[in-house]
Structures are given as C-alpha cells and as structure tokens.
Amino acid sequence: MANILAFAEQRSGELRKVALENVTAARALADATGGEVHALLVGAPGIAQKAEQLGKHGADVVLVCEHDALGDYNAEAVAALAAERIKSGGYRVAVFSTSAQGRDLLPRVAAKLGVGVVTDVTEARIEGDAVIVKHPINIGKVIATASIAGTPAVIGLRPGNTTLVENPKAAKVEQVQPVGDPSAARVKVKEMKKGASAKLDIGEAPVVIAGGRGLKSAEGFKLAEDLADAFGNAAVGATRAVCDDGWRPHSEQIGQTGRVVSPDLYIAAGISGAIQHLAGMRTSRTIVAINKDKEAPIFKIADYGIVGDVAEVLPALTAAVREARKSH
Amino acid sequence: MKIAVCVKRVPDMDARFRISADGTSLDEGGLKFDINEPDAWAVEAALQLKEKAGQGEVVVLSLGPPAVQETIRKALSMGADRGIHLAADRIPFDGFSIARAIAAELKGGGYDLILFGKMSPDSSNGIVGAIVAELLDYACVTAISQLEIADGKGSAKRELEGAQEFVEFTLPAVLTVDEGLNTARYPSLKGIMAAKRKPLDSKPAQLGEPMVTIKSLAMPPARPPGKIVGEGAAAVPELVRLLQNEAKVL
Ligand SMILES: Cc1cc2nc3c(=O)[nH]c(=O)nc-3n(C[C@H](O)[C@H](O)[C@H](O)COP(=O)(O)OP(=O)(O)OC[C@H]3O[C@@H](n4cnc5c(N)ncnc54)[C@H](O)[C@@H]3O)c2cc1C
Numbered sequence: 001m002a003n004i005l006a007f008a009e010q011r012s013g014e015l016r017k018v019a020l021e022n023v024t025a026a027r028a029l030a031d032a033t034g035g036e037v038h039a040l041l042v043g044a045p046g047i048a049q050k051a052e053q054l055g056k057h058g059a060d061v062v063l064v065c066e067h068d069a070l071g072d073y074n075a076e077a078v079a080a081l082a083a084e085r086i087k088s089g090g091y092r093v094a095v096f097s098t099s100a101q102g103r104d105l106l107p108r109v110a111a112k113l114g115v116g117v118v119t120d121v122t123e124a125r126i127e128g129d130a131v132i133v134k135h136p137i138n139i140g141k142v143i144a145t146a147s148i149a150g151t152p153a154v155i156g157l158r159p160g161n162t163t164l165v166e167n168p169k170a171a172k173v174e175q176v177q178p179v180g181d182p183s184a185a186r187v188k189v190k191e192m193k194k195g196a197s198a199k200l201d202i203g204e205a206p207v208v209i210a211g212g213r214g215l216k217s218a219e220g221f222k223l224a225e226d227l228a229d230a231f232g233n234a235a236v237g238a239t240r241a242v243c244d245d246g247w248r249p250h251s252e253q254i255g256q257t258g259r260v261v262s263p264d265l266y267i268a269a270g271i272s273g274a275i276q277h278l279a280g281m282r283t284s285r286t287i288v289a290i291n292k293d294k295e296a297p298i299f300k301i302a303d304y305g306i307v308g309d310v311a312e313v314l315p316a317l318t319a320a321v322r323e324a325r326k327s328h
Numbered sequence: 329m330k331i332a333v334c335v336k337r338v339p340d341m342d343a344r345f346r347i348s349a350d351g352t353s354l355d356e357g358g359l360k361f362d363i364n365e366p367d368a369w370a371v372e373a374a375l376q377l378k379e380k381a382g383q384g385e386v387v388v389l390s391l392g393p394p395a396v397q398e399t400i401r402k403a404l405s406m407g408a409d410r411g412i413h414l415a416a417d418r419i420p421f422d423g424f425s426i427a428r429a430i431a432a433e434l435k436g437g438g439y440d441l442i443l444f445g446k447m448s449p450d451s452s453n454g455i456v457g458a459i460v461a462e463l464l465d466y467a468c469v470t471a472i473s474q475l476e477i478a479d480g481k482g483s484a485k486r487e488l489e490g491a492q493e494f495v496e497f498t499l500p501a502v503l504t505v506d507e508g509l510n511t512a513r514y515p516s517l518k519g520i521m522a523a524k525r526k527p528l529d530s531k532p533a534q535l536g537e538p539m540v541t542i543k544s545l546a547m548p549p550a551r552p553p554g555k556i557v558g559e560g561a562a563a564v565p566e567l568v569r570l571l572q573n574e575a576k577v578l
Contacts, residue, residue: 011488011491016489072493073493075468076467079462099489100471100486100487100488100489101488103454103470103471104458104470104471106455106458107423107427107454107455107456107457107458107459107462108458108459108461108462108468110424110455110459111424111427111458111459111461111462111463112462115539116422116424116539116540117423117424117453117455117539117540118453118540119452119453119454119455120452120453132543135452135453136452136548137450137451137452137545138339138341138345138354138449138450138452139341139449139452140548141341141345141547141548142345142347142354142545142546142547142548143545143546143547143548144421144542144544144545145542145543145544145545145546146421146540146541146542146543147540147541147542147543148539148540149539149540149541150539186467186497186498186501187467187468187469187495187496187497187498187501188495188496188497189493189494189495190483190494190495190496191493191494192488192491192492192493192494193491193492193494194490194491199490200490201489201490202489202490203489204489206577207577231578235490240507243507249487250473250487250506250507250508251487251488251489251490251491251492253507256341256449257365257366257507258507259489264577265571265575265577265578275341275342276341279341279449282548282551285575285577286571286575286577287551287554288567288571294556299554299556300554301551301554302554303551303552303554303555303575304554304555304557304567304570304571304575305554305555305556305557306556306557306558306559306560306563306564306567307556307558307559307560308559308560308561308563309560312560312561313560313561313563313564315561316561316564317564317567317568320564320565320567320568321568321578324568324572324578325578
C-alpha cells in the first residue's frame with residue numbers, strides 16, 4: 001500500500017486544470033497498490049472550497065493550507081510546506097505538474113527532501129523499490145525510461161498529457177499550518193498581470209490554433225483568433241519566429257524554447273514545421289496543417305493537411321466550424 | 329558583484345539521434361555541440377550586469393568531459409573572466425547530482441548571483457538551478473525574462489501560462505534565464521584571442537550517487553501517416569467532416 005500526494009495547483013483562487021490532472025494520475029498510482037490520494041491545496045483563506053472538485057477526481061483527503069501570504073504563488077513557503085507534508089505523510093510519490101509553477105516548485109521540494117526528481121513525465125508506475133517514469137529527451141526525438149531510486153519520488157507530469165477521469169472520493173479536508181512565516185519569503189510577487197482574462201491558456205485549451213509567419217503580421221493573427229473564437233474552447237499559440245518579431249507574446253510560443261502542449265486538436269496555420277516547433281506539439285492528439293507549400297515539413301506530422309493560402313482557408317474553416325457547432 | 333554562470337554543452341537538436349549499443353545513452357558520433365542557448369543568455373545577462381556596475385567578476389562553470397572546456401572558452405570569449413571545469417566522464421542525466429557538484433564548488437565562494445539557463449533541451453528537466461539554490465540556501469527566481477539589480481536587491485519578470493509575474497528578491501540569489509531577457513552577443517575576434525589566456529581551472533566533479541538513472545532509450549512511436557485533404561478553401565468541408573466523424577474533435 002502506498003499513499004500518493006498530489007499537488008493542487010491554483011492561481012488567483014481557481015484550480016488549474018493541471019491540479020485535476022495531478023489528482024487523476026495520483027489516483028491511478030494509488031489504486032495500483034491500494035493506497036490513498038492526498039491532495040495538497042495551498043492558497044488564500046477560502047481556498048478550501050475547492051476541495052470538493054479535487055474529491056471528484058479521486059482525492060481521499062485534501063490537506064488545506066490557507067494564509068493571506070499564500071494567495072499568489074509563494075515559492076519558498078509552498079516548497080517548505082510541501083516538503084514537510086511529504087516527509088511527515090510518508091508518501092511513496094509526490095505528483096506535481098511541469099507547469100510554470102510546477103517547474104519552479106518541483107526541484108525545490110526534491111532538494112529539501114534530498115530525493116530524486118524527474119519533470120515532464122508522460123507515464124509513471126511503481127515497480128518494487130523504484131518509480132519508473134517515461135520522459136522525452138532531446139526535444140522529444142528520444143523517449144527515456146528512467147528509474148527514480150529512494151522514497152519519496154518527486155515527479156512532474158507533462159501538462160495536458162493526463163486525460164481527466166472522475167472517480168469521486170471523500171475529499172476529507174484537513175487544515176494544515178504553513179512552515180515558518182510565509183510573509184518572510186525572500187522572493188515576493190509584486191504584481192500578476194493576466195493575459196486577456198476570458199481567454200484560455202494554450203496549456204489548458206482542448207484546441208490550439210497556432211500561427212506562424214504565414215499569417216504575415218500581428219494583424220494577420222486575427223484569422224487565428226476568429227477560428228479560436230468559432231471553436232469556443234480554443235487558445236492561440238505561435239512559433240518562435242512570430243514571437244521574436246513581436247507579433248505575439250513569448251508566453252504563447254510553442255516549441256523547444258517555448259511551451260509544450262498536447263491538446264486534442266492542434267491547427268498549425270502558416271507554420272513550416274521546424275523540428276524545434278514540433279518539439280512543443282508533436283504529442284497533440286490530432287494535428288491539422290494549413291500551408292501553401294505542399295513540401296512544408298509540417299505535413300509530415302499532420303493527420304490532415306490542406307495545401308492553400310491561410311488568408312483563404314482560415315475564414316472558410318472559421319465559418320464551417322461555426323456552422324458545425326451550431327448544429328450540435 | 330561576483331557572478332557565476334553555469335553552462336552546459338549540448339548537441340545540436342537538428343541531428344538524427346542514434347541510441348548506443350548499451351541502450352541507455354546516445355551515440356555522440358557526428359553530433360555538433362555548442363553552449364545551450366538559454367545558458368548563453370545567462371552569460372550575456374552576467375556580462376551586462378558587470379558592465380553596468382563597472383566592476384565585478386563573471387565566473388563560468390561547466391560540468392562534463394574535457395570537451396566542455398570549449399564551451400567554457402566560448403563564454404570566456406564573450407567576456408567572462410575565468411572558468412571552472414568540473415570534470416566527469418559524461419554529463420549525468422540526474423540533475424540532482426549535477427546540482428550537488430555545482431553547489432559543492434560554489435559554496436562559500438561569495439557569489440552575489442548564480443545564473444543558469446532555464447533548461448537544456450537534451451535532458452529536458454530544468455531542475456539544476458533551483459536545486460543549487462536550495463543546497464546553498466540562496467533566494468531563487470526561475471525562468472526570468474526581465475531583470476534589474478539595484479541596491480543589493482533584484483526585480484524580475486516571469487512568464488506563466490497566460491500571465492506574467494513580477495517579483496522582487498534579495499541577494500544572493502540563483503536565477504534561471506528564459507527567452508526574451510536578451511540576445512547573446514557573438515564573441516569578437518579580440519574576445520576569442522583574450523579568452524585563450526584567461527584562467528580555466530579543472531577539478532573532479534563531486535557528483536555522488538545518482539538518484540535517477542536511465543534504464544532504456546527508445547525512439548518515439550511514429551505517428552500514423554496523415555493525408556492531404558485537398559487544396560484551398562474547397563477542402564474545408566471535407567476537413568470538417570473528418571474532424572467530426574474520424575477524429576471526433578468537433
Ligand atoms: C535553438 C533553437 C530553438 C528554437 N525554438 C523554437 C521554439 O520553441 N518554437 C518555434 O516555433 N521555433 C523555434 N525555433 C525556430 C525554428 O527553427 C523555426 O525558425 C520557426 O519555428 C519557424 O517559424 P514559422 O514556421 O512561423 O516560420 P517559417 O519557417 O518562415 O514558415 C512559414 C511557413 O508559412 C508558410 N506560408 C507563408 N505564407 C503563407 C500563406 N499565405 N498561407 C499558407 N502558408 C503560408 C510557408 O510556406 C512556410 O512553411 C528555434 C530555433 C533554434 C535554433
């Protein structure tokens with residue numbers, strides 16, 4: 001029997017989708033050995049309300065730490081608390097996400113515990129004394145199977161890689177106290193600027209409309225935004241070429257030096273398909289490419305391709321998607 | 329201001345990688361290597377801070393086989409002052425081991441800042457910087473895309489998913505550098521000449537036992553071949569049909 005800890009990432013009082021992914025994956029690990037899932041939820045007073053949602057995806061217990069200085073991500077305080085909880089709770093595996101927050105948090109927690117850590121994990125299982133994980137290396141061109149020795153193992157899941165499963169459990173809330181004084185941290189968040197608020201993030205959206213230089217200008221991205229709008233559950237991403245030119249913010253960059261996404265549907269519009277871009281989207285479930293050059297490498301990875309001018313194809317697709325969604 | 333920058337020698341990702349006969353490493357034959365790009369941004373950031381302050385020292389550290397000395401020389405030719413080579417047969421996959429060796433070397437060195445690139449594309453873990461920070465008990469800010477240091481304090485910007493975080497931190501600190509902070513300078517001919525005479529110390533890396541080891545490597549499963557649905561807007565109805573009926577994503 002092995003209990004698993006899942007970190008319940010939140011931002012501005014809302015659970016991130018990766019929180020539910022962590023709980024879902026932790027549930028699968030726990031069920032394989034007959035253990036429990038405990039979720040760790042840290043935030044400003046009131047965050048305990050979110051425990052129910054974690055229970056729906058399989059948390060037996062939700063450890064809640066509420067504090068005024070924990071509303072924004074407070075790396076030092078959260079790492080100290082997580083490490084202390086993981087140690088005292090005797091967990092076999094601690095499951096985080098390789099989100100921006102998770103990437104920052106994971107190594108700190110592992111260092112405090114003096115245990116092994118692997119990020120960007122696409123599969124994990126407990127095997128005897130080891131936790132065996134799959135982790136893409138060399139921008140996804142090679143898949144490593146690695147063994148983490150010792151207990152607990154700290155892992156960061158690849159965001160979007162875990163399909164959410166509902167598996168209702170009690171979600172018994174247990175209040176826990178911060179370790180030390182959270183307001184005494186050496187790093188303080190002064191300000192959080194959110195992108196256009198109503199918009200989905202590329203890491204969470206089931207559909208990503210990604211644009212490249214083929215969209216011609218910052219204004220040209222209106223075509224991608226319109227299509228995202230038609231889907232209703234889509235976010236707009238971009239290539240590095242486009243972000244470097246300032247057409248889109250770097251936070252939307254997908255690829256080796258940007259974000260790694262695996263949505264249900266990835267539409268690449270006016271993107272050549274450089275290997276560094278593929279590194280960030282090749283695990284998407286369905287890939288559509290629209291490019292006027294039929295030799296463009298993006299067609300090699302696409303499930304469906306249209307050879308054509310984005311200026312003509314995107315508006316037609318936008319209209320067709322609107323129509324299709326209407327008739328649902 | 330005393331700044332250490334930790335840099336990694338990485339293969340060019342354009343290559344076709346081959347798995348070695350041992351099944352747990354990649355064949356390095358024919359690969360081209362260079363400094364990890366985010367690490368070059370970290371070197372650039374250190375040089376800019378030193379130039380702005382008008383004084384200080386930039387120390388470049390790299391861990392690995394003798395060939396990493398080339399990577400250190402590159403940073404020296406950009407303008408760093410001296411190099412430290414932590415010698416190991418190969419660069420381990422386990423970031424914790426790397427961090428332990430780096431922390432052992434930099435401990436007590438009086439560094440105000442220790443800079444890293446946010447991640448290297450080969451092992452793709454992005455954990456070394458923050459572990460070093462913990463081991464040395466430094467403040468730590470990861471994945472920064474803006475940086476200001478003044479009066480013994482720093483401020484930085486971090487890109488999150490769909491948001492930006494502006495933080496203030498105290499020195500000494502470990503920072504990891506993301507895209508957007510700067511563009512790394514090219515070494516000048518003069519810089520390359522000067523780098524040849526700059527000190528470069530080599531000593532064994534204190535790696536300790538790895539906690540994470542690679543059991544096997546494999547090529548990713550090939551995607552089933554796709555199809556060209558058609559040309560231009562005329563192909564849109566068929567694409568929509570496929571998305572609805574075959575892929576079931578619409
Ligand atoms: C170390 C390193 C890291 C990198 N990291 C990343 C990364 O994280 N993410 C990333 O994306 N890139 C990255 N790159 C850059 C990458 O190599 C490519 O340069 C980049 O992805 C190209 O972007 P693009 O497809 O928008 O532009 P291009 O390669 O210029 O392609 C534009 C495409 O649009 C098509 N097109 C033009 N006009 C039209 C039209 N009217 N209708 C339809 N199609 C049209 C063209 O046929 C072409 O295929 C990295 C490079 C390096 C060296």
